[in-house]
Amino acid sequence: QKEVEQDPGPLSVPEGAIVSLNCTYSNSAFQYFMWYRQYSRKGPELLMYTYSSGNKEDGRFTAQVDKSSKYISLFIRDSQPSDSATYLCAMRSMDSSYKLIFGSGTRLLVRP
Amino acid sequence: GAVVSQHPSWVICKSGTSVKIECRSLDFQATTMFWYRQFPKQSLMLMATSNEGSKATYEQGVEKDKFLINHASLTLSTLTVTSAHPEDSSFYICSATVYTEAFFGQGTRLTVV
Numbered sequence: 001q002k003e004v005e006q007d008p009g010p011l012s013v014p015e016g017a018i019v020s021l022n023c024t025y026s027n028s029a030f031q032y033f034m035w036y037r038q039y040s041r042k043g044p045e046l047l048m049y050t051y052s053s054g055n056k057e058d059g060r061f062t063a064q065v066d067k068s069s070k071y072i073s074l075f076i077r078d079s080q081p082s083d084s085a086t087y088l089c090a091m092r093s094m095d096s097s098y099k100l101i102f103g104s105g106t107r108l109l110v111r112p
Numbered sequence: 113g114a115v116v117s118q119h120p121s122w123v124i125c126k127s128g129t130s131v132k133i134e135c136r137s138l139d140f141q142a143t144t145m146f147w148y149r150q151f152p153k154q155s156l157m158l159m160a161t162s163n164e165g166s167k168a169t170y171e172q173g174v175e176k177d178k179f180l181i182n183h184a185s186l187t188l189s190t191l192t193v194t195s196a197h198p199e200d201s202s203f204y205i206c207s208a209t210v211y212t213e214a215f216f217g218q219g220t221r222l223t224v225v
Contacts, residue, residue, distance in 0.1 A: 041203070046213060099161070100207075100214055
């Protein structure tokens with residue numbers, strides 16, 4: 001079993017839809033959670049970073065963490081064609097290695 | 113956010129030659145940088161942790177003599193793919209951590225012919 005599970009998609013939605021992306025994890029030591037957006041042939045771009053259970057909002061993006069269920073989500077409101085990309089969840093523990101464990105990534109397509 | 117610059121963005125080399133990829137933190141000092149490899153439609157695979165002033169720590173299965181990592185300063189880490197072969201063709205990405213957030217370079221697409 002992978003430490004982090006993420007549905008690879010692809011997920012296709014119409015423009016303006018609310019998108020829900022999810023990851024589950026098995027390691028209770030994970031304390032820091034991140035969402036990255038990666039366009040084709042580009043490096044990942046940090047979208048959201050959280051370290052506690054609950055919600056964090058930034059513009060059209062909301063990150064949600066439920067440590068009791070080992071489940072994290074990223075919601076995108078009013079999705080745009082420019083949001084079409086691969087979304088990667090990542091997480092790490094509090095040790096000093098700073099190593100990130102990534103999900104496999106979900107490919108999102110927002111149709112005009 | 114912090115800026116990590118990676119160079120070159122793409123490179124084509126002949127089989128048997130070596131290729132060097134640079135990763136720079138532009139507006140902060142990074143004592144630790146990471147090198148990843150990514151195959152098409154797959155997630156990032158951590159290759160090694162690059163530590164300033166000391167030897168890199170390689171993940172299991174990564175050949176340290178094949179992928180030479182040097183972290184000579186607090187703003188520069190380099191990955192050299194030695195005696196490259198077509199199977200080394202891939203997308204290589206570096207990252208650096210600022211406090212607890214990780215920022216990535218633009219990636220380098222290596223094609224070995």
